Amino acid sequence: MLEAIIFDMDGVLIDSEYSYFEAKDSLLKDAGIMVPSSYHSKFMGTSYQYTWETMKKELALPESAAYYIREMIKRREVIVKRDGTKPIQGAVKFVKGLKNAGVNLAVASSSPLSEIKKSLSEIGIYQDFTVIASGEEVEHSKPAPDVYLLAAKRLGVSPINCVALEDSPNGSIAVKKAEMVGIGFANPNYPILDLCSDVVVTTFSDLDYTKCQKIYQQYHK
16 A cells, blocks of 8 residues: 655756756866766765765765765755755646645755755745655665665655655666655756656656555665
């Protein structure tokens, strides 16, 4: 029985990945480093700490990970102020429809709790989620399943009775490790990523609770 639907946030509910790419590129440019966008893609779905600790090692960055995290947040705030917080097309309607159908909803995001609340409030769906779980609350970042398992625990449901939506390879692996049924969102506006989700969609306009139930019934172990 499908007991809950759990969402990643960045790239699934809000169109935020470009702002992280831009903020990180700005910081790397200051250090005299240029990387392709594919380099940033491999960090999608992971925590700030993991991202910058790894980048510091791989790119021999001179400052601490904490410094780059602070600077990234500052620069991204400028970008978001410039562009506004933009929901993924169809995501708000999809969430509202699930809520009206009485579905238990949660967010399992690698972003800090403050960022999750701020972003979801700005697009008007924060109150629609029963549970919020953040990567800063667990020991291991995606692709580990920790944040999804925490969300299921807080909902009081079994992970195997959940459907989870992800847009990144790391996130889709985390969903699989949590033994949840995975729906991957492949945003047509971004490069194609290798998702290991059970089903991959390119729009939310065709999804509703009934279709989520059918996907769950087809792929539930």
